[in-house]
Amino acid sequence: MINYQNNKPFVEGVSIEDIASSHTTPMYVYSQKKIEEKYNKLKNTLNAEIFYAVKANSNQAIIKLMSTVGAGADVVSVGELERAITAGINPNKIIFEGIGKSKDDISFAISNNIRLINVESIDEIQRINNVAQEHNKCIDIGIRLNPNIDGQTIDKISTGKKTDKFGIDTEKLQDIFQSLENAKNINLIGISCHVGSQIFDIKVFSEIFMKMKKNAQLFLDKGYSIKHVDLGGGLGVTYQDKDNEVDLELIKNEFNKCFENAPYQLSFEPGRYLVANAGILITSVMTIKNNGGINFLITDAGMHSLIRPALYQAHHDIEVVDKSNSELVTYSVAGPICESSDILNKNITLPKQKVGNLLIIKDTGAYGKVMASNYNSRGLPIEILVNNNVFQKIHQPLTSREFINQDIIPKWLD
Numbered sequence: 001m002i003n004y005q006n007n008k009p010f011v012e013g014v015s016i017e018d019i020a021s022s023h024t025t026p027m028y029v030y031s032q033k034k035i036e037e038k039y040n041k042l043k044n045t046l047n048a049e050i051f052y053a054v055k056a057n058s059n060q061a062i063i064k065l066m067s068t069v070g071a072g073a074d075v076v077s078v079g080e081l082e083r084a085i086t087a088g089i090n091p092n093k094i095i096f097e098g099i100g101k102s103k104d105d106i107s108f109a110i111s112n113n114i115r116l117i118n119v120e121s122i123d124e125i126q127r128i129n130n131v132a133q134e135h136n137k138c139i140d141i142g143i144r145l146n147p148n149i150d151g152q153t154i155d156k157i158s159t160g161k162k163t164d165k166f167g168i169d170t171e172k173l174q175d176i177f178q179s180l181e182n183a184k185n186i187n188l189i190g191i192s193c194h195v196g197s198q199i200f201d202i203k204v205f206s207e208i209f210m211k212m213k214k215n216a217q218l219f220l221d222k223g224y225s226i227k228h229v230d231l232g233g234g235l236g237v238t239y240q241d242k243d244n245e246v247d248l249e250l251i252k253n254e255f256n257k258c259f260e261n262a263p264y265q266l267s268f269e270p271g272r273y274l275v276a277n278a279g280i281l282i283t284s285v286m287t288i289k290n291n292g293g294i295n296f297l298i299t300d301a302g303m304h305s306l307i308r309p310a311l312y313q314a315h316h317d318i319e320v321v322d323k324s325n326s327e328l329v330t331y332s333v334a335g336p337i338c339e340s341s342d343i344l345n346k347n348i349t350l351p352k353q354k355v356g357n358l359l360i361i362k363d364t365g366a367y368g369k370v371m372a373s374n375y376n377s378r379g380l381p382i383e384i385l386v387n388n389n390v391f392q393k394i395h396q397p398l399t400s401r402e403f404i405n406q407d408i409i410p411k412w413l414d
């Protein structure tokens with residue numbers, strides 16, 4: 001995502017130093033061109049519909065961009081559903097899943113005439129049917145299956161094994177059929193699955209395709225008119241230069257082999273693949289200190305701005321903007337939060353840094369800002385979108401005063 005002009009880092013045609021000096025750090029910066037490139041590459045390789053998994057980055061501008069390039073949206077909460085609709089995604093291109101949907105959530109989805117609601121448990125079939133009945137409607141649903149596939153990814157982002165909480169066990173198909181028989185206000189038109197994130201192994205994709213094809217056939221044989229088979233997200237991206245992203249050509253071969261002449265529409269719901277490598281987090285060095293022989297660069301970004309390293313031990317490469325000092329130093333880059341786990345990267349060798357210098361935390365476009373918090377009552381990072389030679393702020397966080405004003409002191413303490 002970063003290019004160099006006269007040894008200075010740029011995003012598209014804009015200098016990172018210029019962006020950083022226009023607002024306060026930490027700030028997420030996204031490249032529109034990179035997102036468009038990733039979407040087009042995926043769309044042009046796989047003959048399938050793309051529903052952007054909004055959870056990866058739910059900024060209104062990013063969702064709007066997805067709608068402009070032609071993506072639909074995969075949402076997992078009523079909040080994400082509202083975001084997708086507000087950003088202009090056609091409701092007919094929105095799929096609503098998630099394992100905990102309240103009656104109000106379902107009602108909101110029904111009122112907005114979305115493409116379908118994916119059911120994640122048997123009792124939800126009845127719940128959705130009841131709400132649809134109250135609306136006097138017959139609504140389309142899909143079933144999210146748990147295909148019992150090990151995505152060969154880290155445990156915390158695995159979602160398709162039998163023991164994971166997601167989807168309905170494919171061994172319970174008889175129970176699904178039975179519940180559907182009594183549910184007259186719903187119309188089963190699709191099945192879906194999502195086995196996890198950061199999947200690279202082509203054998204895993206192949207297993208997903210084969211199992212979903214087999215399951216679709218079981219539903220078709222039972223007389224359900226399955227129009228929609230969703231194969232989930234999880235397309236792996238590179239977080240370190242030495243790694244390659246998932247090979248789309250290999251996926252395409254398996255996909256075409258498996259689904260030739262399939263009588264239903266196929267789709268994917270990627271999040272990370274579309275945005276991870278299209279975002280960076282810019283942070284400033286606040287303090288430099290040595291504790292027990294470790295050189296710490298303390299930055300204004302920390303686990304409150306990017307929790308992935310603390311939560312998943314995720315790796316993000318870090319680059320410096322000022323490379324002028326030829327002396328190299330091994331640093332641990334740590335945030336300002338009062339938690340020992342607030343470390344962004346350890347033991348990295350960088351040109352010697354000064355307080356006030358800018359660091360670039362790379363590949364943070366997915367599951368970055370969306371997972372940020374106000375822990376330690378620190379502010380959220382702002383977000384910037386770059387398009388060619390222009391950039392614009394696309395998120396202004398609440399001020400600390402606005403945050404404080406959200407709390408309510410009860411009368412008896414006043």
Ligand SMILES: Cc1ncc(COP(=O)(O)O)c(C=O)c1O
Nearest residue numbers: 053194197233234235270271272
């Ligand atoms: C149901 C569902 N679909 C899609 C995704 C997107 O996954 P990824 O960002 O790895 O593509 C997720 C991620 O958790 C998910 O839970």
